[in-house]
Amino acid sequence: MKRIVIVEDDSKAALALCVRLKANGYTTWIAQDAISGLNLILLNRPDLVILDITLPCGNGLALAERLGEFPEAAGTPLIFSTGSNDSTVGEKVQRLGAVALLRKPYDADTLLTAVRLGLAHPRRIPTLTAAAKDASPSAQYRKRVLIVEDDEKVARALSLRIQAAGFDTSIATDGLAGVRSAVASRPDAVVLDISLPAGDGFSVAERIQANVAEPIPLIFLTASKRQEFRHRASQLGAAGFFEKPYQPEALLAALNRATRATIG
Numbered sequence: 001m002k003r004i005v006i007v008e009d010d011s012k013a014a015l016a017l018c019v020r021l022k023a024n025g026y027t028t029w030i031a032q033d034a035i036s037g038l039n040l041i042l043l044n045r046p047d048l049v050i051l052d053i054t055l056p057c058g059n060g061l062a063l064a065e066r067l068g069e070f071p072e073a074a075g076t077p078l079i080f081s082t083g084s085n086d087s088t089v090g091e092k093v094q095r096l097g098a099v100a101l102l103r104k105p106y107d108a109d110t111l112l113t114a115v116r117l118g119l120a121h122p123r124r125i126p127t128l129t130a131a132a133k134d135a136s137p138s139a140q141y142r143k144r145v146l147i148v149e150d151d152e153k154v155a156r157a158l159s160l161r162i163q164a165a166g167f168d169t170s171i172a173t174d175g176l177a178g179v180r181s182a183v184a185s186r187p188d189a190v191v192l193d194i195s196l197p198a199g200d201g202f203s204v205a206e207r208i209q210a211n212v213a214e215p216i217p218l219i220f221l222t223a224s225k226r227q228e229f230r231h232r233a234s235q236l237g238a239a240g241f242f243e244k245p246y247q248p249e250a251l252l253a254a255l256n257r258a259t260r261a262t263i264g
Helices: 011-023 034-044 060-067 089-095 108-119 130-134 152-164 175-185 201-210 227-235 248-262
Strands: 003-007 027-031 048-052 078-082 100-103 144-148 168-172 189-193 218-222 240-243
Touching: 003 011, 003 034, 011 027, 011 108, 027 034, 034 048, 034 060, 048 060, 048 108, 060 078, 060 089, 078 089, 078 108, 089 100, 089 152, 100 108, 100 152, 108 152, 144 152, 144 175, 152 168, 152 248, 168 175, 175 189, 175 201, 189 201, 189 248, 201 218, 218 227, 218 248, 227 240, 240 248
Parallel strands: 003 027, 003 048, 048 078, 078 100, 144 168, 144 189, 189 218, 218 240
Antiparallel strands: none
C-alpha cells in the first residue's frame, strides 16, 4: 500500500483528496502548512507528496527545496497543485523535479493519472542534466503542444509530464480530431502516435501540414521497431522520433528545440 502526504491548506480540498486516494488503496496523511508538511514527510517517509504551492508558513516551492536537504526525503516524487495561472510556475516546478503540475480545478482521473505516474518513477526527474535544462521553455511564452494519442491514460500522463515542463497541452484521441485541432488551434508542436483510429499518424501528419500555412513541428511516437517507420518520419521532416519506452527528458528536450524554432 503506497503512502502519500498531502500538503494543502484548504481543509475541504485536502479531505476530498484524502477520500479519493484512500478509495483507490493509498494510505494518506494531511498537513495544512509547510512546517507540518515537512515534519510529516520526514516522519513517515511517503512514496509521494502532493504539494500545494500556496501555503501558510512558507510556500510549496520553498518546501520542495528544503526536502533536498534531507537524504531521507530528497528523492520523494512531487506533484504540485496550484490555482494560479502564472506562466512561470511550470518552469519553476520542472526545475524542482516535479512529476506533474495540476492546475485547479482538476478532475479525479487527472489526479490519479498523476499519482500513478509519480509512483512509477521512484526518483524525481533529474534537474541538472543538459537535457533537463534544454527542456525548460522560456517563461516569456507558454508554447502549445497538441498530443494525438488514442490511449486516454497514456495521453493524460504525457500531458501532465509536458505541462510540468512549462507547456500548455491539448489532447486528441483519434486522427480526425487531431487534424481538426491542429488546423484550428495551430499549436507550436504536435506529439503524434503512429497507431491511431481514423488514420495512422503519418497520414494525419500529411493532412495537418497540407492545411496549415506554415509547417508545424511533428514528434512521432511508436511502440513498433519497424525501420520503415523511422524512415517515413524522416521524410515528413519529423522534429523527433521515439520508440516506446523512451526517456521523458529526451522527449522534452526535442519539444523545446522544436518550439524554439517555431518562434525564431
